[in-house]
Amino acid sequence: MILETAELTIAPGQEGAFEAAVRQAVPLFLGSRGCKGVRLHRVVETPGLYRLLVDWDTLEDHTVHFRGSEAFAQWRALVSPHFAAAPAVTHSEEAMSA
Amino acid sequence: MILETAELTIAPGQEGAFEAAVRQAVPLFLGSRGCKGVRLHRVVETPGLYRLLVDWDTLEDHTVHFRGSEAFAQWRALVSPHFAAAPAVTHSEEAMSA
Numbered sequence: 001m002i003l004e005t006a007e008l009t010i011a012p013g014q015e016g017a018f019e020a021a022v023r024q025a026v027p028l029f030l031g032s033r034g035c036k037g038v039r040l041h042r043v044v045e046t047p048g049l050y051r052l053l054v055d056w057d058t059l060e061d062h063t064v065h066f067r068g069s070e071a072f073a074q075w076r077a078l079v080s081p082h083f084a085a086a087p088a089v090t091h092s093e094e095a096m097s098a
Numbered sequence: 099m100i101l102e103t104a105e106l107t108i109a110p111g112q113e114g115a116f117e118a119a120v121r122q123a124v125p126l127f128l129g130s131r132g133c134k135g136v137r138l139h140r141v142v143e144t145p146g147l148y149r150l151l152v153d154w155d156t157l158e159d160h161t162v163h164f165r166g167s168e169a170f171a172q173w174r175a176l177v178s179p180h181f182a183a184a185p186a187v188t189h190s191e192e193a194m195s196a
């Protein structure tokens with residue numbers, strides 16, 4: 001299992017529209033190969049900064065299959081009008097859970 | 099619910115000892131007020147970079163009660179010898195989950 005962490009900086013005043021766009025985009029993620037769930041978090045310390053957390057079976061489910069899909073183009077069309085900066089995306093794998 | 103995200107940069111070659119120290123420290127977290135779980139993730143893109151993800155009932159459960167506790171001092175004594183940089187800690191709250 002791989003956790004994608006996308007840091008998304010949203011233009012001031014567009015937070016509500018951005019959150020609505022993410023809710024609208026949920027089926028694009030859940031319908032994609034290997035996607036196990038998607039969460040949106042607001043970062044407490046930085047207004048306008050969000051973290052999108054997506055669980056994938058494998059790294060390639062995100063980086064190859066999702067990014068190469070029509071669903072990805074639709075996702076970006078929904079949310080990118082609200083971006084104030086380029087997304088910063090990383091991936092991590094679980095070493096321990098308790 | 100608040101998610102604490104601590105980015106921890108570990109000195110080269112000390113990853114195994116660090117992971118063992120985190121496993122040893124699990125009861126310090128789980129025994130603290132409002133702590134609902136703790137996970138350790140390795141960041142795929144950056145060798146030596148980890149994310150510690152801790153679920154808390156409230157922000158203050160982490161920033162006031164845990165950080166002011168003897169458990170926090172024990173946690174830091176276990177893991178800080180392996181740090182190659184100061185931890186970078188942020189918090190986030192869930193806006194959406196699917």
